Amino acid sequence: MARFRVCPDSGFYFDKSAESLMKVNAVAAAVSLLIAGIMALGVILTRWQEVHLLPADLFYQALTLHGINALIFWIIFFEIAIMYFAASTLLRCRLAAPKWAWTGFVLMIIGAVMNNVAVFQGRSSVMMTSYAPMQAEPHFYLGLILFAVGALIGCFVFLGTLVIAKDEKTYEGSIPLVTFGALTACIIAVFTIACGAIILIPTFLWSIGYINHIDAAMYRLVWWGLGHSSQQINVAAHVSVWYLIAGVLFGARPMSEKVSRSAFLLYILFLQLASAHHILVDPGISSEWKVFNTSYAMYLAVLASMIHGLTVPGSVEVAQRAKGLTKGMFEWLRKAPWDNPVFSGFFLSLIIFGFIGGITGVVMGTEQINLIIHNTIYVPAHFHATVAVGTTLAFMALTYLLIPVLFRRALFLPWVAKMQPYVFSAGMTLMILFMLGAGTLGVSRRHWDMDFTGALLSFEYPGTAYVMMAVAGIGGVLGVLGGVMYLVVTVGSLVFGKKLDESAGFLQSFGLPLPAATYNISRADPVPMAPRLAVEEHGSAGFEAPGTFVLAMALLVCFVVYYFINWGYLASVWPLS
């Protein structure tokens, strides 16, 4: 039975079932991003003390909605779409168990709606972490559990598709690196969801009265296995997206497949352990546990990120130099397609993730200097650099790539799309940098009122902290504007974008397959094994990517300087003799 179509522009194969599932998951992700973005505006305009938009109850409600929709629903819906793409399209394989995949999707939708309804009703403003003994309504937890079960089904459909691809020999050699990265994301997702089940099922039973006590320390420990690892799925997924975009735009191949795969293996083994940095000031857990899980094991995951941070731009540089852009250190970068939002989104995501998210992540993961900024607004600044810019911007860039290929529509308002990665990343970077500064001055995260109005134990922040939060507010508003531009382009493309295929109608944009005749291939040609690259050979001619090496050295210098500044700062606030 014919089930595949080939995109005439990209040459990608799409399995009929997988294609619809990719579309509906991507659309659900965009809806979640819309809710997250609206709530972000409420949060940032309240933390900007001169504006102080929302009253306390609405602020915590908006913060809960923003956190869960941005960090869980937007990201995981999109990642399921990426996993189906990486398994089915990149391996030219039919999707395993499409009915189960649809069941998983329906459960995710029910879960996401149920959870959002619980928060909108106003009695579940417990923020994303929902720390016990703070209690939400039962359907808050049940929604998350259903969503997690649906996502787990998606993971097993992905794994099943890998098995089918191997059995039916749809590829030669090893699975492509991008699929391997998606496998890494899938494995981390399974651990994440298992942690979620371990902690959220008893919490749900506690909320309906079957269990009378949830231990707060135990909750925090296991919940962070879910809360932080879910963000590590993002890292593996967006690194895969970087490799994909580098390959599609430049024909770039990883500088060394072996090294890149080994780096993904380090993610599989150690990335989830970074969850421990949330527990660094918790009493009751030994320094041995804290030091092993952060200052030793986590560095192996950091090493992996540094490898990807070197090989992804390095592969682009090698590909660009092969096209003759060899002048100086940076002609390859200067003459890159900066007006193409796929490239600009990808490259800005990579730079901001590495320079801001990576460096601040190591600072937060070091037990001693973590004390300076623990639970301050520095923490959300860090994860906005990793997730909001690193992951979200990479996913936005991928969307611009996939709208013509998957949805068969041209981009709506392409000039808006061109500007969008710059507006979004400029706004977010401004917000992040000033939140980092305010956090270093001690400004708390998740705090409605910096003035401590009416508090018995008040505190007066320096004036600089207020200025920094105001500038962060301006950056945040600009970031939200960048998010609006993304949604205008993507939704506009699906509804009003020029049809690249006559049959790509309105309903087809939202999951309905194209006409049956479009799927005219019953068995795709196997994915050929890529030839060995010159740079992979032993003793190849020198270092092939000097510009990337300079960028990596700049990152190293920034890291070392910033790291020791923090140690100096710690010494000044905590004098020891």
Next chain:
Amino acid sequence: MPQEENLQEPERIPFFQRLLENPFLLLFLGVVVPTVFYILWGIMEIATIPVAQ
């Protein structure tokens, strides 16, 4: 000549490559390592805190 080629032993796949090509072994490792070092070790630490009198 073709017969000689057939008689040659198939190329031995290195252990590391076999590891990387087995998704279920990777899944096992990716769940067990953090479960042992993060979850179980952490739970043991909390569970052994003496109860306040």
